[in-house]
Amino acid sequence: MNKKLLILFCIVFSTIASAQVTGTITDAKGKALPFVNILVENTYKGTTSNDDGYYELNISQPKTYTIVYTFLGYKTVKKTVSIDKFPYQINITLEEESVTLGEVVIDAEENPADAIIRQTIAKRKENLERINSFKADFYSRGLIRIKDAPEKFMGQEIEIDGLDSTRTGIIYLSETISKIQFLYPNKLKEHITASKVSGDSNGFSFNNASDVDFNFYNNTIEFGNEIVSPIANNAFGYYRYKLEGVFYDERGNLVNKINVIPKRKNDPVFSGSIYIVEDQWTLYAVELDITGVQARIPAADLLSIKQTFSYSEDTNFWALISQSLDFSYKFLGFKGDGRFTAVYSNYEFNLPLTKKDFGPEIVAFENEANKKDSLFWNTVRPVPLTVEERTDYTKKDSIQMVKESKPYLDSLDAAKNTFKLGDVLGYTYQNSHKDFRLGYNIPIGGIQFNTVQGYTAEANLFFTKNYDEFKRFFRANADLQYGFSDKRLRATGSLTYKFNNTNRRTLTLSGGVSTEQFNPSDPITPFINSISTLFFEDNYIKLYDKSYLQLNYSEELFNGFRLFSSLSYERRKALFNTTDQVFINEDNDVYTSNNPLDETAYEIAPFETHNILKANVTAQINFGQRYLSYPDSKFNVGSDTYPTLVLSYEKGFGATNNDYNFDQVKARLYQSFNIANKGRFRYNIRAGKFFNADDIAFMDYQHFNGNQTHVSTQGNYTNVFNNLPYYAGSTNDTYLETHAEHDFNGFLLGKVPLLNKLNFNLVVGAHLLATPDFKPYQEYTIGIDNIGWGKWRFLRVDYVRSYQSGFQSDAILFGLKFF
Numbered sequence: 001m002n003k004k005l006l007i008l009f010c011i012v013f014s015t016i017a018s019a020q021v022t023g024t025i026t027d028a029k030g031k032a033l034p035f036v037n038i039l040v041e042n043t044y045k046g047t048t049s050n051d052d053g054y055y056e057l058n059i060s061q062p063k064t065y066t067i068v069y070t071f072l073g074y075k076t077v078k079k080t081v082s083i084d085k086f087p088y089q090i091n092i093t094l095e096e097e098s099v100t101l102g103e104v105v106i107d108a109e110e111n112p113a114d115a116i117i118r119q120t121i122a123k124r125k126e127n128l129e130r131i132n133s134f135k136a137d138f139y140s141r142g143l144i145r146i147k148d149a150p151e152k153f154m155g156q157e158i159e160i161d162g163l164d165s166t167r168t169g170i171i172y173l174s175e176t177i178s179k180i181q182f183l184y185p186n187k188l189k190e191h192i193t194a195s196k197v198s199g200d201s202n203g204f205s206f207n208n209a210s211d212v213d214f215n216f217y218n219n220t221i222e223f224g225n226e227i228v229s230p231i232a233n234n235a236f237g238y239y240r241y242k243l244e245g246v247f248y249d250e251r252g253n254l255v256n257k258i259n260v261i262p263k264r265k266n267d268p269v270f271s272g273s274i275y276i277v278e279d280q281w282t283l284y285a286v287e288l289d290i291t292g293v294q295a296r297i298p299a300a301d302l303l304s305i306k307q308t309f310s311y312s313e314d315t316n317f318w319a320l321i322s323q324s325l326d327f328s329y330k331f332l333g334f335k336g337d338g339r340f341t342a343v344y345s346n347y348e349f350n351l352p353l354t355k356k357d358f359g360p361e362i363v364a365f366e367n368e369a370n371k372k373d374s375l376f377w378n379t380v381r382p383v384p385l386t387v388e389e390r391t392d393y394t395k396k397d398s399i400q401m402v403k404e405s406k407p408y409l410d411s412l413d414a415a416k417n418t419f420k421l422g423d424v425l426g427y428t429y430q431n432s433h434k435d436f437r438l439g440y441n442i443p444i445g446g447i448q449f450n451t452v453q454g455y456t457a458e459a460n461l462f463f464t465k466n467y468d469e470f471k472r473f474f475r476a477n478a479d480l481q482y483g484f485s486d487k488r489l490r491a492t493g494s495l496t497y498k499f500n501n502t503n504r505r506t507l508t509l510s511g512g513v514s515t516e517q518f519n520p521s522d523p524i525t526p527f528i529n530s531i532s533t534l535f536f537e538d539n540y541i542k543l544y545d546k547s548y549l550q551l552n553y554s555e556e557l558f559n560g561f562r563l564f565s566s567l568s569y570e571r572r573k574a575l576f577n578t579t580d581q582v583f584i585n586e587d588n589d590v591y592t593s594n595n596p597l598d599e600t601a602y603e604i605a606p607f608e609t610h611n612i613l614k615a616n617v618t619a620q621i622n623f624g625q626r627y628l629s630y631p632d633s634k635f636n637v638g639s640d641t642y643p644t645l646v647l648s649y650e651k652g653f654g655a656t657n658n659d660y661n662f663d664q665v666k667a668r669l670y671q672s673f674n675i676a677n678k679g680r681f682r683y684n685i686r687a688g689k690f691f692n693a694d695d696i697a698f699m700d701y702q703h704f705n706g707n708q709t710h711v712s713t714q715g716n717y718t719n720v721f722n723n724l725p726y727y728a729g730s731t732n733d734t735y736l737e738t739h740a741e742h743d744f745n746g747f748l749l750g751k752v753p754l755l756n757k758l759n760f761n762l763v764v765g766a767h768l769l770a771t772p773d774f775k776p777y778q779e780y781t782i783g784i785d786n787i788g789w790g791k792w793r794f795l796r797v798d799y800v801r802s803y804q805s806g807f808q809s810d811a812i813l814f815g816l817k818f819f
Contacts, residue, residue, distance in 0.1 A: 022090075027095075028093060035071070037069070050389075054386075068250065069094065136179075140208070173197070176194065178209065194370075202370060210363070225295050226677045230269075239261060246278075255275050270288035273286070323343075438462065445527065452576070456483050474495075492511065514545075523720070560624075618648040619646070640671075644669070644671065665691075666687065668684070679761075681742045721777070724769070740765060743762075759786060777808075
């Protein structure tokens with residue numbers, strides 16, 4: 001107890017000693033004012049008050065300062081003080097600003113707010129380009145609370161660190177201190193010098209500057225969806241504006257407060273207020289809200305962004321100095337809120353930076369960045385912690401020390417390792433001190449049906465061992481499957497070792513006996529096939545027996561270039577139907593054979609039993625890939641701007657039937673990107689060529705994902721022909737496959753009266769398949785996505801029309817998306 005009191009005293013003392021100018025900011029009624037900006041006049045050196053109205057301004061040199069206190073809706077206060085010693089206390093009371101229309105001349109022919117917005121739009125690009133480059137200090141803080149959480153989810157007890165007996169509390173609290181640099185139009189680089197996560201002394205914050213880089217001078221802001229800025233070139237198509245009033249800032253600038261009103265409820269737009277400086281037509285501040293529906297973030301209820309800008313006579317710029325992003329969420333029984341705070345300071349503008357100063361690394365952490373002590377944080381933190389945040393750090397840091405102790409881990413394991421009746425279908429034994437787990441699982445979803453095996457049941461055995469906090473790991477898995485009709489037990493297993501968390505070098509040895517679809521992409525899921533077979537007598541899945549031993553190796557050789565390779569020995573054997581059980585037996589319908597080449601060839605094998613060796617080398621090139629560098633870790637960030645290219649060479653050799661040997665080269669190019677606020681476009685192109693493959697086994701053909709069930713569980717359709725039989729176009733020659741799909745994401749339907757209230761999305765697509773022996777096949781689709789109610793938007797419906805030497809057929813496709 002004495003030791004804890006000493007630690008607490010040191011923390012409190014260091015907070016007071018390190019703070020240079022401190023104080024509390026309140027309104028005229030004594031209510032604390034959070035998020036007040038405090039700056040040294042004519043500089044970008046400052047801080048922000050916390051939720052308790054408390055602030056700390058770190059200025060270390062005794063002299064005379066003019067300190068400026070600004071807060072939207074309140075009069076700016078300038079305080080000139082001569083400081084001869086530290087710490088120095090200044091408490092401030094702010095008076096409400098009078099926002100009035102008294103000095104505005106109203107033109108009956110035009111809304112005055114529209115005139116202001118037109119001037120601002122006209123200057124938008126100029127203001128966007130004024131800051132060509134900069135360097136700055138950056139501070140961020142992230143906080144996420146749970147206000148209500150269910151005790152169980154899908155029958156499983158939910159245990160979340162940080163929740164009290166009322167199922168409320170902070171579940172995430174972290175801070176970062178960093179240096180950032182920017183080059184117009186979109187180069188941003190961050191070097192994080194300090195990172196702190198509550199309750200995890202080895203953790204690194206996921207807050208970073210690029211994630212909160214919201215520039216309203218751009219036409220759209222990436223905010224889940226691409227959201228139209230209130231001052232975008234096409235803003236009048238989305239917003240109405242109302243001038244709420246004007247006021248003068250401390251320099252005598254006239255500031256217009258403009259109310260931003262969406263024209264349509266579900267458009268990707270904001271609502272709230274923006275503040276515009278008269279004559280300069282620059283942003284003074286923004287206070288904007290957006291719903292989760294508008295942002296296409298289903299879990300979110302409301303997101304609120306607040307930005308404040310500051311002017312410096314030395315640079316003649318209005319620069320962003322503080323930003324807060326508040327949010328509330330409600331999903332699957334979980335309710336909560338949070339805030340991400342960002343503070344920019346010590347700007348240096350229009351430096352001689354070039355593209356050479358920016359590489360693919362967008363975030364880098366210093367070594368030992370997460371080891372800074374409380375004395376350091378109390379010195380550099382620009383926004384003081386609230387009482388709630390200080391309590392969370394203290395409590396969770398103490399809890400962490402306890403939870404990492406061997407006695408606690410042993411007692412935790414003893415409780416969890418006790419076998420209970422509810423563990424019959426799944427049990428895990430864990431040793432938290434040595435960080436390994438082993439156990440078994442009998443999934444209910446493993447009960448499936450097909451005409452080859454009949455009903456199947458599965459069981460999984462597993463062992464996991466983590467090293468270096470998951471940076472390295474070893475995994476051992478075994479899967480058992482029993483077919484009740486063919487009375488056959490099959491087993492597969494794998495051993496996987498991940499060497500590091502930078503290039504993610506991984507080695508896997510696997511083998512066993514399994515049933516496999518002829519198309520290794522598994523175009524039909526066992527669950528959908530079970531329904532289709534038992535209820536509709538359509539046994540689409542076609543299987544063969546594979547005994548194999550395989551070695552896989554993968555590694556990122558350099559940024560954006562990942563290599564995959566495999567070598568396997570396989571024994572393939574044909575399988576046949578063993579059951580004709582069906583729930584609904586239609587008189588004019590019968591099961592087809594298990595031969596994908598001939599649905600009437602019930603006892604004819606599509607290939608002869610054989611052994612073969614297979615080798616594959618694949619290179620995946622992610623053009624424009626950026627990454628985040630953590631100590632001993634690297635996290636890649638894909639780029640919408642550039643596509644991904646995949647090149648592969650596959651060879652079958654040493655087959656017991658020489659005709660089954662072959663070579664294949666293939667390529668794939670795919671990409672997904674937003675087209676401003678007009679939706680998301682995706683494409684996927686595949687091409688390939690076989691050599692010496694005239695009589696190869698059918699499972700080695702190039703197969704194309706078809707769909708005969710009229711049901712899909714895929715989120716998008718750029719990898720499937722939804723009106724094509726599963727093996728209709730399979731080839732052992734040259735092939736070309738293309739898919740393109742555009743999701744308008746509310747851009748069109750959101751403008752149709754009445755229909756826009758449903759929040760549906762229009763999706764169109766085109767698909768092509770061509771091989772020498774298969775006449776060019778095309779599919780065209782038009783569909784409605786985001787169908788459902790409230791946050792539950794799980795249904796998509798498409799009309800599919802296919803052509804092959806003229807019209808072939810059409811169909812209605814139902815797409816299901818549960819998460």
